[in-house]
Amino acid sequence: MNSLYGSDGMNTEKYHKVKMMNIKQTERVIRSNAFMDEQKISEDSYIVQMNPEHCSCKTPLQVAFFVLDNAKYQYLNFIHNFMYKCLDMNRIHFIEGDTDSAYWAISGNPNEDFTQQFNDVIKETDFYNDNAKYFFPTIRGNVYDEKKILRLAIERQGPSMITLAHKNYIIFKNYCDDSKIKLKGVDQKTNKITKDQIVDCINEGKITKCPNMRL
Template identity: 70%
Template sequence: MDDQKLGEDVYAVQMNPETCACKTPLQVAYFVLDNAKYWYLNFIYNFMHKCFDMDKLHFVEGDTDSAYWAVSGDENAGIKQQFKYVIKNQQFYNENAMYFFPTIEGDLLDEKKILGLAVEREGPEMVALASKNYYMKVEDKEKIKLKGVNQNTNKITKDQIMDNITNGTITKCTNMRLGQKNYQMSKLATEKNGITGIHTKMVVLSDQSCCPYIYGLKASDYKVQ
């Protein structure tokens, strides 16, 4: 259910359908999910490691179909340089880059080719606590991604993210929504940890590396060498 505040006591409410129809075979869903991981790693190990100087690249964060990299290239070339100045095997890059990167400028079909890659965002600065939990500066704008937190009602800043990294400070957020029970509409508030050094899938250590979340283990139980 989605809602939008129109006035002090007036809300527009859109109800989601109670049922939906999905004709996609379950096998297709598993195939896509499994192959997404395969091609993700295929690009990193069979392309990036072979033609890029990986000492000049740092994996910041990623998800099923996206990856954000910090590139230490030419500081005078601007933020649009991509991987140009970290190529160590130019011949391998020239022979294989066409299978991954767009090669025809302005051609949408080439940019969206199957198993291909396209640039989502570029910027001079990025800080990530975990997947779907990051700050990024894009030109003169700031992009903050914080899954599960309504940023329309919670003001999140870069300083809060940095404070969590340096001091372990947890920022609590409150999500507001409307709920209906017995034909009575109520305004509900849910408080959660918005910025924290731990989430349900990974434990983030002091050096920002991520370890598996195992019940009963805390970040202090892991050793960083």
């Protein structure tokens, strides 16, 4: 249900930009008209606050609030009135989700790659074919069709996924080491989080601490 939510519902005009910078970058930004404040946190690291010169709002706020109000209903509608009726739920496992997204592990055809999606777990083909158009995009590669309000579209997919909490996961893009790590609120440019750290958290309880930039 990723037509929008999140940043589309924020008044970006009232938000300040905060970045981690070294001393040279900080000295350069201080001369900018957008500079507001800075705070030294280590010998060569500063938190710098700036006032954005531009802001944009490309989506009506009414749409963002509509998604917020109705996403949970559509979430359950899709699960109970579509998935349970035409898919083999014994081969599907819910991993994690939030207001407008859900990640599922699917035990599909081992001879096909991960892009097979639900193809091998459909048990009621007629029902699936008749109703899939009410949930999934119908025009391949058309971003406007994918972004229809309260419709479903693929955000990310891969052969495996490890999740610690909501918005805190690693999903592998292919069968190599290429992966996408999502850590809500953590700046991964300054905090290098790896697959091994996530696995160690599960297997050995090791904790990696990072500042949450959204708090």
